[in-house]
Amino acid sequence: MWYDKLALTYLGGAVLRAVSIWVTALGDAPWYFNAMYALMRTSVAGLRPIYKVDSGLVEIPICSWNGTFNFRAPTSGRVERLLRTRLRGAMDGTIPECTGSIVTGPWCLDQDGRATGLSAAALLDQTLATSIRAAAPELSTMVTTELQLNFLVPPPSDGTVLEAWTRSGFVDSRGGVAFGALRGPDAREYVHAVGWFQAVHSAPTGALDNFHRMGALPLGPTFDVTLDKLLGLRSLASKAADGGPADSDGFVKGPDLPMIDEFLNRNGTVHGGVTTMMAGLAAKAAMPPDSDSFDLQSLRLVFLRPATGPITSRARIRHPGRSLRIVDVGLFSGHTTPGNPTSHAPGAESKGGE
Structure with a gap:
């Protein structure tokens, strides 16, 4: 059994938040990253999720923004x-x-x-x-x-x-x-x-x-x-x-x-x-x-x-x-x-x- 350090980085044009968590897995763990990638693809509309694997540290930008949210309400006159x-x-x-x-x-x-x-x-x-x-x-x-x-x-x-x-x-x-x-x-x-x-x-x-x-x-x-x-x-x-x-x-x-x-x-x-x-x-x-x-x-x-x-x-x-x-x-x-x-x-x- 071994531990991989997983750094989750939320990117929205700039780094907004960084969270480090420990993930326990048996053997190799590519299934974990593929599952997370698929989850992000289906749950985050309008975002293009990406990840990359380096030796030891795995950095996963949760989403790369390719559009503009329009959450702000129009101004009332x-x-x-x-x-x-x-x-x-x-x-x-x-x-x-x-x-x-x-x-x-x-x-x-x-x-x-x-x-x-x-x-x-x-x-x-x-x-x-x-x-x-x-x-x-x-x-x-x-x-x-x-x-x-x-x-x-x-x-x-x-x-x-x-x-x-x-x-x-x-x-x-x-x-x-x-x-x-x-x-x-x-x-x-x-x-x-x-x-x-x-x-x-x-x-x-x-x-x-x-x-x-x-x-x-x-x-x-x-x-x-x-x-x-x-x-x-x-x-x-x-x-x-x-x-x-x-x-x-x-x-x-x-x-x-x-x-x-x-x-x-x-x-x-x-x-x-x-x-x-x-x-x-x-x-x-x-x-x-x-x-x-x-x-x-x-x-x-x-x-x-x-x-x-x-x-x-x-x-x-x-x-x-x-x-x-x-x-x-x-x-x-x-x-x-x-x-x-x-x-x-x-x-x-x-x-x-x-």
Whole structure:
């Protein structure tokens, strides 16, 4: 019987920790090193284990890092704080992971006091992007090009914590698509989400500083309000004048979003989650008075160009069914012309119910 001194060295670009242990073995011990090598290959994702055998002393670098971990959570801005969301990092990006959460409250109610999953739009927009960045760390700066939300069940507004579980679906050097769901403590799903993202250049100078400065502003009881009031939307009373469902010949004016620095993202443009929530509320506002029992069923928002100023909305009812109504919404930035919307929600669907 003999002893081999085994020095285990953890390498991650630099020596982080060294541990010496004694291993007892009978005869020659190459089986031990092969077993450890196989174990490291199957248990440490993203790492390339290596070892070498010298006379007497065996040095085993446990892992040689050939990638970048993305454990650090994305920085939260003002929008995330207003909606009581918490962002987390992702370790893999290609498998479902909990990448964020939202504490429900009055901000989960629309202008009519009905529960709405729209309040999770900002959380899902961010967490879908988190999964793509984890799968492809080189995509450090991206913009949302399309976001689709399917609302399964109205969420609570009693302080329940809901979690965003997301994963990337396809990623390349130009961007990618990710999928996600908003789940409750009992694993009940409230919202399904699909997001498309495109790689862009770095943020302009000063945009990130403003993002951090706005995110550090305090919250107070005045922010415990419904979603429309939290966003500061104006002119929400744009329902059809007649008492029944009727098609519009054209678009009618919807709510306005004043220019507020708090809603700018790290790229210096209006947060995609804010424009998504605005589009959903604009679709609800365009519904005729007999639509109080209708809840938003799905919303697909296409981002045509960044919004950098105040945003106005226009909407029209495309299909005025008795149980299903479809509304088209266009959002226009103060720096674009009426013929060039900044975002378009082609056919937000509302389903009737008791």
